[in-house]
Amino acid sequence: MNRREIIQHIRNNPKVSVLILGGGVNGIGVFRDLGLQGIDVLLVERADYCSGTSAASSRMVHGGLRYLENREFQLVRESVQERNWLLEFAPHAVQPQPSAIPFFHWFSGLLNAPLKFLSLLNRPAERGAIITKIGLYIYDAFTGTRGTIPRHKFLQRADARQQFPGINPKLLGIAIYYDAQMALAERICVEMILDTEKLCSKAHALNYVSLTGCQDNGIVLLDTLSGEKLFVQPKILINATGPWIDDVNNSLGQPTNYIGGTKGSHIIINNSCLYNALNEYLLFFENSDGRYVMMCRLGECVLVGSTDIYCSQPDEAICTPEEEDYFLKMIQHIFPDITVKPEEIVFRFSGVRPLPTAKAKLTGQITRNHRIETIKPTSERIYPILNLVGGKWTTFRSFAEQVTNKTLDFLNLKRVVDSRTGSLGGGKDYPKSQQEINQWLTNLGRQTGVSEEILKTWFTRYGTRAAEFALFASGQVSDNPLQSLPEYSQAEIIFILRNEKVVHLDDFLLRRSLIAMEGKITNELIRELSKIFQTELGWDETGRMDEINRLFDLLEKKHNFTIE
Ligand SMILES: Cc1cc2nc3c(=O)[nH]c(=O)nc-3n(C[C@H](O)[C@H](O)[C@H](O)COP(=O)(O)OP(=O)(O)OC[C@H]3O[C@@H](n4cnc5c(N)ncnc54)[C@H](O)[C@@H]3O)c2cc1C
Numbered sequence: 001m002n003r004r005e006i007i008q009h010i011r012n013n014p015k016v017s018v019l020i021l022g023g024g025v026n027g028i029g030v031f032r033d034l035g036l037q038g039i040d041v042l043l044v045e046r047a048d049y050c051s052g053t054s055a056a057s058s059r060m061v062h063g064g065l066r067y068l069e070n071r072e073f074q075l076v077r078e079s080v081q082e083r084n085w086l087l088e089f090a091p092h093a094v095q096p097q098p099s100a101i102p103f104f105h106w107f108s109g110l111l112n113a114p115l116k117f118l119s120l121l122n123r124p125a126e127r128g129a130i131i132t133k134i135g136l137y138i139y140d141a142f143t144g145t146r147g148t149i150p151r152h153k154f155l156q157r158a159d160a161r162q163q164f165p166g167i168n169p170k171l172l173g174i175a176i177y178y179d180a181q182m183a184l185a186e187r188i189c190v191e192m193i194l195d196t197e198k199l200c201s202k203a204h205a206l207n208y209v210s211l212t213g214c215q216d217n218g219i220v221l222l223d224t225l226s227g228e229k230l231f232v233q234p235k236i237l238i239n240a241t242g243p244w245i246d247d248v249n250n251s252l253g254q255p256t257n258y259i260g261g262t263k264g265s266h267i268i269i270n271n272s273c274l275y276n277a278l279n280e281y282l283l284f285f286e287n288s289d290g291r292y293v294m295m296c297r298l299g300e301c302v303l304v305g306s307t308d309i310y311c312s313q314p315d316e317a318i319c320t321p322e323e324e325d326y327f328l329k330m331i332q333h334i335f336p337d338i339t340v341k342p343e344e345i346v347f348r349f350s351g352v353r354p355l356p357t358a359k360a361k362l363t364g365q366i367t368r369n370h371r372i373e374t375i376k377p378t379s380e381r382i383y384p385i386l387n388l389v390g391g392k393w394t395t396f397r398s399f400a401e402q403v404t405n406k407t408l409d410f411l412n413l414k415r416v417v418d419s420r421t422g423s424l425g426g427g428k429d430y431p432k433s434q435q436e437i438n439q440w441l442t443n444l445g446r447q448t449g450v451s452e453e454i455l456k457t458w459f460t461r462y463g464t465r466a467a468e469f470a471l472f473a474s475g476q477v478s479d480n481p482l483q484s485l486p487e488y489s490q491a492e493i494i495f496i497l498r499n500e501k502v503v504h505l506d507d508f509l510l511r512r513s514l515i516a517m518e519g520k521i522t523n524e525l526i527r528e529l530s531k532i533f534q535t536e537l538g539w540d541e542t543g544r545m546d547e548i549n550r551l552f553d554l555l556e557k558k559h560n561f562t563i564e
Pocket residue numbers: 021022023024025026027044045046047048049050051052053054055056057058059060061062209210211240241242243244248262263264265306307350351352353354388390391392393394395
């Protein structure tokens with residue numbers, strides 16, 4: 001069903017088993033799992049899918065080495081398993097990421113780590129090589145023997161400096177280990193929505209629909225595109241609004257205090273020296289203040305982050321000049337000879353982690369684990385509210401599994417499908433080797449007449465969904481590269497507009513592609529794209545100008561980005 005049909009369906013049938021508020025990765029994970037079980041479920045997201053915290057992550061699919069220090073062994077084990085699952089079932093979007101921890105001391109942290117472990121240390125402090133090594137042994141043990149990714153190794157100073165020529169000469173060595181990266185996390189979310197709606201005719205999702213309140217044992221929603229109010233009567237309400245959970249409960253007349261979020265920012269840098277210096281590795285290291293930070297390649301640029309600062313206003317989160325300064329100093333600490341010019345910072349983003357309220361003095365000590373908080377039904381409200389508190393991107397499937405199990409219990413139903421089965425989006429029927437990939441591309445080229453060069457690009461971006469793009473393109477009278485950004489084609493954009501629930505320019509530029517993140521937005525591109533959008537989405541000229549202004553406004557306010 002398209003948006004209009006879903007809304008008509010809600011008008012006719014306000015009753016639904018499950019209503020999910022929030023289309024971040026956790027809400028979408030639950031949507032997917034419930035869809036797999038054939039449950040009728042509606043997910044509504046007040047903005048675009050994956051535009052809240054889920055768009056602000058460091059894009060690491062990781063076990064969380066540093067959580068060992070906080071004694072979160074179970075979380076690390078679970079995260080490592082989920083990382084391995086994603087590598088297997090979303091190979092188009094989640095790739096192994098060689099990672100490296102440079103260290104400058106052998107022994108520091110030998111005292112601090114046990115103190116932290118016993119919760120007796122409340123100040124940040126650097127860890128040395130020995131502590132890092134112990135952590136990596138435990139990490140490897142959790143990775144198991146299936147060989148999804150290699151085990152860690154240590155390089156002494158000479159080898160380390162050979163591998164990373166520009167690195168700070170004070171370094172003593174480097175620990176090499178493996179995690180994973182999801183460069184365009186936002187696409188995984190949209191693909192899960194599309195998969196679920198295709199698989200289960202009773203699962204529907206709407207972006208740009210927000211909660212306004214509750215009445216008559218139901219929920220009032222607002223279609224923010226048309227202004228229409230919609231009434232829904234769920235048997236269960238799932239509050240998956242991340243850092244906004246307490247605000248939503250307030251609107252429902254059920255005040256809570258579950259979330260004590262922390263803000264984290266990132267910058268994206270276009271600097272070839274830094275790009276080359278990273279040598280394909282994600283550098284994960286302690287800044288001089290003892291906080292773990294990272295930098296890695298993201299497309300053709302370098303992603304640097306993140307901070308961890310208490311924040312109670314998730315809507316206000318932006319990357320401040322102080323944070324930017326912090327990042328630039330940390331780059332200097334690791335690569336003293338590399339200077340990043342201000343104009344090389346091509347994008348900034350920030351989000352608030354939906355962490356549980358905690359009394360920890362250091363934000364890093366707050367658990368990254370997840371839990372479900374249940375608000376029981378009352379005589380005025382027949383449905384329970386399940387609140388999803390915490391949770392990492394990496395663990396969305398296992399968290400969703402817990403929530404789904406609880407939901408099935410309430411509905412008196414049994415699980416029929418394990419959510420570990422079935423690939424995500426373009427990971428379906430993914431070729432197993434480079435040779436199979438080449439064969440797959442050649443066959444598709446023969447079938448559709450699309451050039452192998454374009455197919456390779458689409459395969460990298462969309463995995464095996466490239467076949468759908470190619471079939472669509474071959475059915476068009478012609479397909480030309482965009483004049484302002486030839487690495488994208490007109491048919492490619494039109495296919496996305498028709499099939500991926502795009503409403504605004506920013507949905508495409510920020511969340512269906514890496515264009516914004518790589519700093520590739522230009523005036524020419526916006527003008528060219530807005531014309532394609534106008535034809536496809538039926539905007540009039542005023543609507544097109546409004547959309548352009550909306551984009552400028554959002555880029556400036558949320559990302560401190562202005563277009564010359
Ligand atoms: C700086 C930073 C770095 C991180 N790095 C990593 C990492 O590398 N790896 C990792 O695994 N995890 C990482 N995380 C954690 C991870 O990103 C989050 O825990 C996860 O994305 C939370 O997802 P969510 O679905 O719970 O929340 P969100 O993504 O915030 O989703 C909630 C949604 O609810 C919507 N909403 C709010 N109010 C309403 C309403 N009234 N009606 C309808 N919808 C509403 C919002 O628009 C939002 O889209 C990081 C987090 C941050 C902030």
